[in-house]
Amino acid sequence: MERELKKEILFLEPVCTDNIWGGSRLKQEFHYEQAGEQTGECWGISAHPNGDGVVKSGSYAGMHLSEVWKEDPQLFGSDGAGVFPLLVKIIDAREDLSIQVHPDDSYAKVHENGANGKTECWYILDCEEPASLIIGHHAKTKEELVQMVEEGRWKELLREIPVKKGDFIQIDPGTIHAIKGGCLIFETQQNSDVTYRLYDYDRLSNGKPRELHLEKSIDVIQVPSKSMDESIFSAEGLAKNQLNQLYDCAYYRIFQVQVDGEVQLTQEYPFLAVTIAEGSGEIDGYPVKKGDHFVIPCGYGSFCLKGEMMVLASTKC
Numbered sequence: 001m002e003r004e005l006k007k008e009i010l011f012l013e014p015v016c017t018d019n020i021w022g023g024s025r026l027k028q029e030f031h032y033e034q035a036g037e038q039t040g041e042c043w044g045i046s047a048h049p050n051g052d053g054v055v056k057s058g059s060y061a062g063m064h065l066s067e068v069w070k071e072d073p074q075l076f077g078s079d080g081a082g083v084f085p086l087l088v089k090i091i092d093a094r095e096d097l098s099i100q101v102h103p104d105d106s107y108a109k110v111h112e113n114g115a116n117g118k119t120e121c122w123y124i125l126d127c128e129e130p131a132s133l134i135i136g137h138h139a140k141t142k143e144e145l146v147q148m149v150e151e152g153r154w155k156e157l158l159r160e161i162p163v164k165k166g167d168f169i170q171i172d173p174g175t176i177h178a179i180k181g182g183c184l185i186f187e188t189q190q191n192s193d194v195t196y197r198l199y200d201y202d203r204l205s206n207g208k209p210r211e212l213h214l215e216k217s218i219d220v221i222q223v224p225s226k227s228m229d230e231s232i233f234s235a236e237g238l239a240k241n242q243l244n245q246l247y248d249c250a251y252y253r254i255f256q257v258q259v260d261g262e263v264q265l266t267q268e269y270p271f272l273a274v275t276i277a278e279g280s281g282e283i284d285g286y287p288v289k290k291g292d293h294f295v296i297p298c299g300y301g302s303f304c305l306k307g308e309m310m311v312l313a314s315t316k317c
């Protein structure tokens with residue numbers, strides 16, 4: 001006899017990682033127990049082998065998210081094929097990250113042992129002013145790109161753009177990108193850990209330069225770059241107490257809710273992967289605070305958010 005599914009909220013214990021460029025905000029502001037003085041990433045909602053979140057309470061307590069996906073895929077509106085589709089992070093960059101690019105699914109399947117490619121997006125939670133990011137490049141042809149890389153003409157090649165708190169940036173595969181120091185970023189992406197490093201400022205890690213992936217990077221970089229008007233917009237000033245859609249693509253839909261008092265919403269998606277980005281409050285009577293991550297399962301129905309908080313959520317398309 002088929003076991004009855006428990007349509008309950010899955011509160012997750014995040015996985016934190018230290019990085020050469022990481023800082024202390026994930027420890028000091030978000031109070032993650034695993035975080036230290038050089039923690040760059042919190043994988044808040046993840047079912048990836050390199051960081052698999054554990055359910056903190058309820059019927060699935062102690063299970064990894066990947067295990068829940070395999071055992072009860074209907075909770076996520078799935079038949080269980082493939083892997084949990086999304087990976088949600090908070091990134092604290094004390095220093096500049098390396099210049100990177102990601103492959104699409106077709107390239108990654110061939111060159112990365114069947115892995116997913118990586119489409120991702122960023123929401124800027126906070127940043128030092130003035131702030132900027134690397135998004136795209138100025139090369140007009142692939143030949144010009146290769147020449148500029150070979151000659152180390154990075155300032156001429158890379159497109160650096162000003163950004164501010166509340167900006168949303170979509171990063172398609174093939175887009176050169178890098179987070180710069182002083183930025184606190186919320187990231188939603190495909191469930192993938194495939195990254196090609198194009199340039200790393202000649203930094204040393206344990207006395208050695210970090211590995212670069214020049215050939216693969218050049219293979220996948222899109223020329224010319226997508227215009228910035230198509231990639232970035234401000235998500236500030238949206239209506240309060242409603243589910244505001246920020247973006248949708250082939251892999252995810254992203255929403256923001258600015259809770260001011262109380263709001264009743266309906267979970268009508270395959271699932272909602274939810275992060276409390278600012279503030280505190282409740283969801284259906286459960287206390288939640290800045291930095292909490294949870295999944296509202298398929299078919300959950302109506303839910304109530306109370307408090308003063310900014311909520312970011314995503315689902316698969």
